[in-house]
Every structure is written in structure tokens, then in C-alpha cells.
Amino acid sequence: MDQPGQLSDVRNVVLIVMDTARENASQQLDCILEDATRFNRAFSASPWTLPSHASIFTGLYPSKHGAHADHKQLEPDVSVLAEVFRDAGYETVAVSNNTWISEEFGFNQCFETFYKTWQYVQSDTDLGRIARQEEGLDKITRAAKALFEGNPVSNLANAIYGQFFRKTDDDGAARTNEWINDWLDTRDDSRPFFLFVNYLEPHLEYRPSKEHAIDHLPGGVTYEEAMEVSQDAWEYIAGTNEMADEDFEILRALYRAEISYLSERIQEVVAILKAAGEWEETLFVVTSDHGENIGEHGLMDHQYALYDTLLHVPLFVHGGPFEDKSVDDLVQLIDLPPTILDVLDIDAPAAREQFQGISFHPDAPETREYAIAEYLAPQPSMDALKKRVGELPDSVRQYDRSLRAIRTAKYKYIRGSDGSRELYDIRNDPGETQDIADTHGDVGDELDAQLDEWLDSFEHADYSDDVSMDEQTKARLEDLGYLQ
Template structure:
């Protein structure tokens, strides 16, 4: 029985870009190489039909880290104190806990730091410069640096010079930095642990190191171009050429390969220290990304498979997990699975499926919220029903025979998926909270750079 947990999450990683799953979707011809993940896949269990609980970071991570649906507990925004936390629950059983991530939505500003003995979110002081020169960012609130700046203005000069050479800095730290800190922490603990490591490099604006860009013939693209292209992709995609959109796709694949290599460093550490087999390793993503499918780009408030279907690989788990490998699985099911595998009682507040107790899922529930208006989707094997209060419409899609065809809701009035969505909409009481009221300064600027605002 494992005594440790390593949860690795890769922001924006679509299931159909993971080679072992590409054959199921046939949506891309040349998926990126991911030798680390494929090795873990061969050793463990891969859930072929795993789905996240929303088409973005903020509606997906409550499921992963609190075991609750995203619009429970008043809706999105900072996590409320009464929400359960996987980190706190595992800490009660004596596990040392650590989190390493740089997504503003998952930072201490949104109360994701609760329950961790060590939590590094790189939010402050950080200007978003994630490079080989300044991998941890330029500290704008460092008192010593400020005194030097009063005379020499060195920070501004360095930033300006850097941008001239490399283009606009990325608004997150690199996978190498996240891995360095994860490895250092793991090397320093000999107690049972829960470690959550989250990578942003597959999230746009993607700009992996040159050696990875070369593999996809985009080594000459600058960071500034990537940022400009991605901004256009979200706001005015028709302004981009086919070549520019193709370059963004190539950078996305290159970033997957780069991140895979960094994950390999963590796996190698555990194996070299003979701790791998004692560790429940879980690798997944929070959502996908649209590259023109359904005539859209980025992460619209919709429940398409390209946004919800994610890789989910589990290594060193019990044999019974194989029984669920081809079932519908929600990321909401991960917290209760972790408790069950470690032999811990499953908190009643968790809303996910309990292994060996609950029946297989008939559908996946996903939801999102914008300024108090919500969309809820239920996806089964055959149907996707969306109750969209954001755009004041309900939609039904026929998924039978591998198709994705919108059909009139009135033709199928008694579907379970429709009843589930309507029930969820009736029970929701979502707080209307503007994102701009929740964050300030550096965090809001970085959210803007990431295309969230």
C-alpha cells in the first residue's frame, strides 16, 4: 500500500495530445512525444475517459483539491473556509504537505495555500519573468534592490534589455524552476508526504526552451510574437494567418515535450531514492484548449470534449483501479480515491465517487460561472446537455456513433442528462463576485497576461 502521494497537474493539456489516447480521438496526426508520461502509463493505470469539472482552471481545481463541485460553497473565487481541503485532510493523518505552482487562480490570494506545510506560488515578488536569466523573476519589492534602483535604475534597464533580446516575458515561472523546488523539497523529507506540483508551460503563451522549439521549426518565434498572437487568437482570430495559428499549435506540442522532461526528473528522483513504489503517482490536467474546433479558440464557457477530456494516469495504485480504467471518471473522484488507496476514511464532504462502494458513473457533471450567471453540462456516453444561463439557452448534442451533432432539445425531453442539469441549476446559489474585486496589482496583471481578463 502506498504511503506517499505525488499529484502532478499540467495546465491546459488536452487528452488527445497524449499519445496513448490519440488513437481514441483521431483529432491530431502527430501527437507530441511524452516518454515520461508514457512510461508511467505503461507501469500504471490510464483512465481513458477522464473529464474535468469545467473548461478552465477556476472551475476544475476545486474538484481536484477540495473534492467538491466548483459551484458548491457559493461559487468560484477564493475558497471559502468551510470547504474541505485535500491538503488539510491528508495532513490530519500525518502526511507532510507541499504545493508548488504559479497560476494566480491557485495562489494564496485565492486561499489555495491552506493546509500545506510548504506552499510556493511565486506570486510576490514576481514580475512574471520566467527565463534562463531570471528564472524566478525580478523582485520589485526587494528593499536592497530598491535602494540600488533609486540611483542606478538597474531593474528597469535589465527588464528593457531582456525584452529587446527575448520579447515579452512569460507571466509564469518555467517548469524547470517548479521542478527544482519540488525535487529539493522531496529530497529534504523522509516522512510520508503529499506533494502537489502544477506546471503552466503548456498554458499559453507557450514558449519552451529553444531545443524544444527547434523540434517543431518554431525556434525563431519570439515571446513577444507569441503573446501578440495569443491575444489575437482570443479576441480576433481572423486576424491571424494559418501559419501563425500553426506556430501556436507547434509551440503547444513543444511545451508538452518540455514539461514531460521536467516531470521525468521528479520520477527519477523517487526511483533513485527507492521511494517510487511507495508513492501513489497521479498525473492529470485541469482542462484543454480549443484550436479552432467548433469555430472557437481558447477556453470558452462550453463543455466540449476538447476542453473537458484530460489525461489521467495513476501509478502504484491497487489492482482494483483497473476495473474503472474504461469507465467515465471525473477529477472530482481523485480525492476520495487518494483516501481509499492510503487506507484513510473518506470525508463525507467529498462529492466524488467512492471506489469499490459507488456504482460506475452514468455521466460527468461540469460547470462554470461568469458574473453570477452559470452554465452546467452533463455528459454521458451518448449525450451532452448544456444548461447555459450565461447565453440564456439550452443545448443538446448527440454523441452516438462518435458524432457530435447538435439536435433540438424538444426531440428528447426525458433524458437523464437534462434532468441532472436542471436539478443542479435549481440548487445552485452562486455568489456574484467580480474577479477584479478579488485580486489586485501584480496578480491581476498576470491574469491579464495569461488571457484570463
């Protein structure tokens, strides 16, 4: 690829992922990133955390990097962005608030520092959810056994922190910013840095403070009433928990309140970078790994579908050649690695050869014709869902499939492994409410062939074995709503 000739004063990179923030969060970010470039058509490569983050880190689609529901691991045989920065002499630092983004699933590769906010003392043994998962004697027995794995003092501190303190204010954003501030104060500033941050807000459950919620709740609804609305996505999907339109209106308000709070925390990071004298030399990227269904398409959470509610995400880039403007070009999150390397003028030929993403640097010669998304296996599986909610109706069994989608500026085509086909005129029907596959068969056939051509253009990862995880990790993931 011919690299852009523009050089800038940027030497650092901050990449922030707002976990589960769908595109309309951009409205609340505009005021704090007013000098940034806003990308209005940015799309994730997958609708949930693990494969989407793997795509951000590698510049690859899930079929290529191989991390998805049937293989929950980012393997070390692909280059990651942190590796490029490490080899270029950067300090590489990650702060994670989501258990999926941890060393257990391969996301610590090439980070010098990997900080997990759900632990008070950084440890390989995670006790933060034991007390919540078990009752009575089982709780005591399991906690006692795990306490003496590794460092008992650290484990005890983490158990107490996870049970009593961590979620008193937020899902880790405040502690994340305190850590970033301390790190910037003490780091060796002779080296440039790459800082990755995953904030967990606004992931289910939506539990904003009363202060933030009251500005968003519908008239006549109290904070206490809002917090009583069911947020059990799996019971809703299975049809065992009925939700009214008013319930979803309240949940969307709570969701917006979470975004509002997180926007303030991101604004705080900008202030921290300015106080440290690093802002003007930093490429600052804010995006999301995926969106959320809050009643749309008969779904909650972010599984079982490839609609734009899950794929259309906010993307703001500040620094270097990115200035105050709005861009309507199609871009994908897998385009971030080549774009960032172009801004910093880092060669990295091996990594660039791997990338499936297309640089959206203002001087880049290419633009994207279409966006691709993949959902290679249901998460949770039908068996896991059945264990949680009981016998599943046929309407839920339809989700036991893989999905791929191709999206142009006008149409969105979704194909399932069960033979299903959906087609939407997203220019006139952005909510994807009217399936026109039956009436526009020629368009569907053309996009179907284009999807096949894309699939045939590269070698797919082949990891047939599922990845085991320890019980503490399972407990934390289930606490976040991920059934295993």
C-alpha cells in the same frame, strides 16, 4: 460509503496538474507512465484554472464550493484534501507555477509549505511583472513604491528575477523540479507526504524551445516563423485578428512541443522519487485542470464554452491498486479526493460526507453514470474584453452567459443561462461539430431534466461579493492572458 477492503504499501501522494493539457496529451505521457492506469474518459468540472483546481482540492462542483469568475476565492468553510492529510499526520507541500493557485485565492489552506516559482524569494509582495506592465516614469514610481512594501531586499530580488531570469528556459518546470529534489533530500522522511504540483506549461503563450518545437512543426515552417504567429486569443475571438488554418496548425504544433517538454519534466520527477527511495511507496497522479481550444469551435484559450476540447483531460494513476491498464469508465477530477483516501485507507468521515465525487478505486462499488461541468460566469467578462479589444460584435456578446453541461457515454447536453441548448452525439461525433438538439428533442429534454434533478440535489454556495486582488496579482494574471 463502504470503503474498499484492499490495503497497499502506498503511504505518500504526488498529485501533478499539467495546466491546460487537453486529453490528447495522454499520448505523450504513455511512454513515461507505462505502468500506470490510464483513464480514457476523465473530465474536469470546469474549463478554467480557479474553479477546476477548487474542485480537485475539495471533491465538489463549482456550484457547491463557490469559487468561480464571480467569486474568485476558495473559501475556508469547505474541507480541502490537504486538510485531511494534515490531520492524518502528513507533511503537506504545494508547488505552484500559476498565480491563480496561491494564497491570495485561498489555495494555500492547510499546506505547511506553499512554494511559488514566480518568486525568487518567497514573499507576500509580488513585483515580478511591474517592469513589464508600466513604462517610463510610471514604471519607476510604481516599482519604487512597491519595493518598500514588506521586505525591500526580497522584493528587489523578486523584481529582478521576474524581469530577467524566470522565463529564460521555461515557465517554471525546471525550477520546480530542482526545488522538489532539494526538498526530498532535506525533509523528515519519518512522515508521509502529500505533494501537489501545478506546472504552467503548456499554457498560453506557447513558447517551447527550438529543440522541442522542430520535432512537431509542419514541414517547411521554421521555428522563427512559428514564433511570429499571433497568439492573441481575445483579438481572435473578437474578430479583430484573422487566423488561417495554417496558423492554427502551427499553434497546435507549438502546443504539442510544450507538452513534450513537460512530459520530460514529469519523467524527471519520477526519477527523483526513485532516487529518494520513495517511488514504490507513492501514489502518483498526473492530470490536467482543463484543456484548450486552438481554433476549434471558433475559439482560442479556455473560456466561454463547455466542449470536450476544454473538459476532456488526461488522467494517469500509478501505485497501490492502480497498475498497467486502460479504463474507459466515466470519471471526473472531483472523484480524485475520495479515490485517494480509499487507497490510503484514510477514514475522514467529515470530508467524505462533503464529497460529491465518486471513488474510482478498483474495488469501489459505484461507477459514474454521467459527468457534469459548470461555467458559472464568463471570464473575462464582456467589460474586461471590451477594454482590451474595443467594441464587441454581437457574435461575441453571446458569450455573456453561464453554462452547464451533462455528459453520458453517448450524449453531451449543454445548457446556457440565455436559454440556449446544444446536444451532441459524442459517440459518433466526438468533435461536437453537429448540434442535434432540434432533431433529438426527446434526448435533450431527458438530459435537461436530469441536469435539473442534479442541481436540486444539493445546497449551492452563496457568495455574492467579488474578491479583490492586488495590482501585482492582476498584472501577473494579465500576463498569462486573464483579463480582469
